[in-house]
Amino acid sequence: MDLFLFLTFALIAVGCAMNLLAQRHPISSALSLIGVMVSLAVIYLLLGAEFIAAVQVIVYAGAIMVLFVFVIMLLNAGEEARTRRSLLVRLFGIPLFAVFLTLTGYAVYLAFADEPAVKFGAFVGTTEALGQSLFREYLLPFEVTSVLILVAILGAVVLARKEVR
Amino acid sequence: MVPLSWYLVLSAVLFALGVAGFLFKRNIITIFMSIELMLNAVNLSFVAFAYHWRQIGGHIFVFFVIVVAAAEAAVGLAIIIAIFRSRRTLNVDDLETLKL
Numbered sequence: 001m002d003l004f005l006f007l008t009f010a011l012i013a014v015g016c017a018m019n020l021l022a023q024r025h026p027i028s029s030a031l032s033l034i035g036v037m038v039s040l041a042v043i044y045l046l047l048g049a050e051f052i053a054a055v056q057v058i059v060y061a062g063a064i065m066v067l068f069v070f071v072i073m074l075l076n077a078g079e080e081a082r083t084r085r086s087l088l089v090r091l092f093g094i095p096l097f098a099v100f101l102t103l104t105g106y107a108v109y110l111a112f113a114d115e116p117a118v119k120f121g122a123f124v125g126t127t128e129a130l131g132q133s134l135f136r137e138y139l140l141p142f143e144v145t146s147v148l149i150l151v152a153i154l155g156a157v158v159l160a161r162k163e164v165r
Numbered sequence: 166m167v168p169l170s171w172y173l174v175l176s177a178v179l180f181a182l183g184v185a186g187f188l189f190k191r192n193i194i195t196i197f198m199s200i201e202l203m204l205n206a207v208n209l210s211f212v213a214f215a216y217h218w219r220q221i222g223g224h225i226f227v228f229f230v231i232v233v234a235a236a237e238a239a240v241g242l243a244i245i246i247a248i249f250r251s252r253r254t255l256n257v258d259d260l261e262t263l264k265l
Contacts, residue, residue: 006167006171006172013179014182018182020186020195020199021182021186033198033202036179040205040209043172043175044212047216048216049215049216052208052224052228060201060205064201064234064235064238067238067239067242068194068198071245072194074246075245077192077194077255080191081256081258100181101178101181105177108170108174109170111170112169113168113170115168117169118166118172122216123215125215125221130228134225138222148232149236151236152235152237153239155243156239156242159246160243160246160247
């Protein structure tokens with residue numbers, strides 16, 4: 001069952017990521033990126049990361065992508081301009097990239113081929129365990145993060161503000 | 166029973182696709198989305214290794230990566246809005262000088 005779920009959602013993730021590259025309109029790319037994120041959330045669940053899967057859907061697919069879609073619509077971004085690429089790139093670009101992907105995947109596969117297989121439920125990162133670790137061992141990074149977010153909010157407001165003349 | 170390496174291969178493939186999008190796309194918003202794709206691929210590696218070594222620290226790191234990605238998206242999109250206001254374009258080939 002988990003093999004079936006993994007293969008289904010891995011294929012959806014890779015297909016959506018390729019669609020992100022193939023589409024010319026930014027809205028289509030944004031929708032395929034949402035597809036990648038949601039299928040990755042299912043794969044996180046298979047690895048026992050239930051809290052991370054929920055955060056992935058709520059924060060990534062929810063908040064961050066809404067921000068992207070909002071900016072695309074605000075700027076009324078149209079289709080990407082077609083650029084003239086050289087003959088070499090047009091002929092060999094996609095085959096060479098496929099070869100590169102295969103080699104990368106094969107190298108990673110060889111490096112970790114002997115590790116034990118993932119058994120669903122063998123390790124569950126519960127919200128309780130994550131909270132205990134976050135507020136004890138990682139308390140200082142957590143507090144520093146709040147400063148980072150404050151700076152980011154101020155920066156976004158200052159950058160996107162209309163200039164008063 | 167899925168081998169651990171399959172998760173890492175998926176992560177590597179998604180990262181490579183993100184790099185390709187970063188290099189080949191011309192729209193600045195799509196380039197930004199490719200960066201998010203790379204961050205997601207790295208998160209998958211973190212979760213897979215957190216499972217492999219039974220360490221919750223991997224999940225904490227994913228949590229922090231998501232927080233930084235949110236902050237980065239807010240500031241980056243504000244920069245894109247500012248650029249569009251002064252240049253009236255989103256094509257990176259037309260954005261070749263640093264001076265506004």
